[in-house]
Amino acid sequence: MRVHAVHQLVEHRLNQSTKPFSARGSKVERCPYCRIARKYCICTHQPKAHTGFATLLLYSDNEVLKPSNTGRLIADVCRDVHAFQWSRTEPDSNMLSLLQNPIYQPILVFPESYLFESNTLVSNNHQQLIKDKIPLFVFIDASWREARRIYRKSEYLHHLCVISIQPEKISEYVMRKSEHDQHLATCEVASLVLQEFEFDVVSAQLQAWFEVFKESYMLSKTREKRDFSRPILTEYLSRSNS
Secondary structure, three states: OOOOHHHHHHHHHHHHOOOOOOOOOOOOOEOOOOOOEHHHOOHHHOOOOEEEEEEEEEEOOOOOOOOOOOHHHHHHHEEEEEEEEOOOOOOOHHHHHHHHOOOEEEEEEOOHHHOOOOOEEOOOOHHHHOOOOEEEEEEEEOOHHHHHHHHHOOHHHOOOEEEOOOHHHHHHHHHHOOOOOOOOOHHHHHHHHHHHOOOHHHHHHHHHHHHHHHHHHHOOOOOOOOOOOOHHHHHHHHHHHO
């Protein structure tokens, strides 16, 4: 199993804590890496990490330790991944350097309707934008209310190129999943963004890995209908080995 930046951030955050994590699900004994109940751990099935793009995950304080967080799934499939906890007054110097590194083209993933005019919206010509550079996809991993606040109060995000996933794209995606809730998880948004930039193999793998995560995560929830034969994991492994 590959230990990556999100794992390291979670460990750092735990070491800083002055009291134990006590939110819903805190009584479950969890794997420190996939954050699923230990007996359903999926770490041995972690997918291959891909190159050709990079990811920067900017976490709110509340999101880092949530077992249900899906940012780590993006990190599982991305070789060049970076994770930082947001600070309003003291942004991480390594993060700022990363955003200014000339080998990267930073691309913030954020809804168009909430952007400042200083941002440049990327609507087409994606390949031209990233020509001769590595796309660095920037995700604010937080609740929607927290994400808006982080964006508003982070000047270093106000001049980035932005890709905004359009509502009709979300509708098509949700329809394929036979669901009606258009509030996608961070990794689902990432899957759509990767698809937009023609990283189709990684996009499909990330979505499949998310399905495995959901199935295994829900097995420890006693009030939910559970299938301990884990058919989604079985199918995932079958496809991976074929």
